[in-house]
Amino acid sequence: MGDSRRDPSPDFLTARQGVWHYARRVPAAFAEVDPRGVIRQSTKIRVVDDPRKVRARRAAQKINEELETFWRASLGGQKADAQARYDQARIMARRMGFEYLGAAEVARLPMDEILRRVEALAEPGKTDDRVAEGAVLGGVAPPKLMVSDLFGEFERLSAAELRDLSPDQRRKWANAKKRAVANFIAQVGDMELTRVTRNNALDFRDWWQGRVLDEEMDPDTANKDFGHLATMFRTVDRARRLGLESVFSEMRIKGGKNGQRVAFDPTFVQTKFLEAGALDGLNDEARLIVFLLIETGLRLSEACNLTTETIRLDAEVPHVMVRPDGRRMKTDQSEREIPLVGVSLMAAQASPGGFPRYRDKAASLSANVNKLLHGRGLLPVKGQTLYSFRHTFEDRLTAVEAPDKVAAALMGHKYHRPRYGVGPSLKQKLEWLQRIAHKPPTTI
Structure with a gap:
């Protein structure tokens, strides 16, 4: 068990040769776009001049904000490129008369079907065509989607049905779903959508159950989180063909008030x-x-x-x-x-x-x-x-x-x-x- 009194906002400061330095290990979620392992940068503030780290914390916060912005932008660009390559492969496969399958799925096909795919690559114009090869033989992996990507992807897929919402309606529509994702990540952690299990969902329910009991929270508040997550998982799964399990089904905590207001006399x-x-x-x-x-x-x-x-x-x-x-x-x-x-x-x-x-x-x-x-x-x-x-x-x-x-x-x-x-x-x-x-x- 960790110490519940631990500062939830570390300053990432360490003293080196009498100067405060920012030092932070690259989070696993960004390791693909930043291979440096540990980021170290001097704040140029001497320890003797700032023993309580007041100015150093401000400097470290600025460094941290800039670094996280860089990580998110880099990862976003990488994911956009990966999605474009994957979409291109699926389209090419359809044009050549095949359903796009991953490499492992292609390997499990009957031998005559595999040969048919290989022969299609020998047709004029397809020899040494890397795009066609990846499309037919499953050489393009789908982009990794994290739980932290869930709302953004769901919002993109929901664009048509959101077109008639006012700005305030759009804000309320988004905030409830963002809050559900943030709550889940805070309690269970960020991970690939394909790795979210029923046990993860039940751990999240246990956390909400504790809040309902200890803080007298309305069960319906918890149930809204479960509902939003279930809807987003289902929508993204259908669009991306991820084969996700319905891990958020039958999660409802009974006893809610269902938002019923009481009339005045x-x-x-x-x-x-x-x-x-x-x-x-x-x-x-x-x-x-x-x-x-x-x-x-x-x-x-x-x-x-x-x-x-x-x-x-x-x-x-x-x-x-x-x-x-x-x-x-x-x-x-x-x-x-x-x-x-x-x-x-x-x-x-x-x-x-x-x-x-x-x-x-x-x-x-x-x-x-x-x-x-x-x-x-x-x-x-x-x-x-x-x-x-x-x-x-x-x-x-x-x-x-x-x-x-x-x-x-x-x-x-x-x-x-x-x-x-x-x-x-x-x-x-x-x-x-x-x-x-x-x-x-x-x-x-």
């Missing part, structure tokens, strides 16, 4: 959120967005991305239109129109051009507002967040027995019956919203 919303000064301390746009959520049931990201074009105050029935507008909708049914009543109408009238400060920044707004609400005692029940207004909105529709078709149209949910016609009109929706509307404050 409608009376609590009326007496606490809609009393004068309840949201003082929030900037104008943040405060207005909260009020907008109360009578619309909008998702926070939908509210943040409203614009002059989608806030329709001049219509016969004032309403907001939920549209993609440069971002991906959560579901096909999310595109909808919601009439404005009560405090939500007041909020839209106060900011008819939308909320540019929070456009595509719902996560930032959520964190800031939830912090204030918690401090004010406005989240009295565990599990309540700003998103709880949406659950409250749905509960209020249920309480007045709004037709399922109307409730689904307002919430942006799928209506589980065959769809006929254009659905509930704005006037029909307005009728039901007026039945559940809170008494608005005199000013907001």
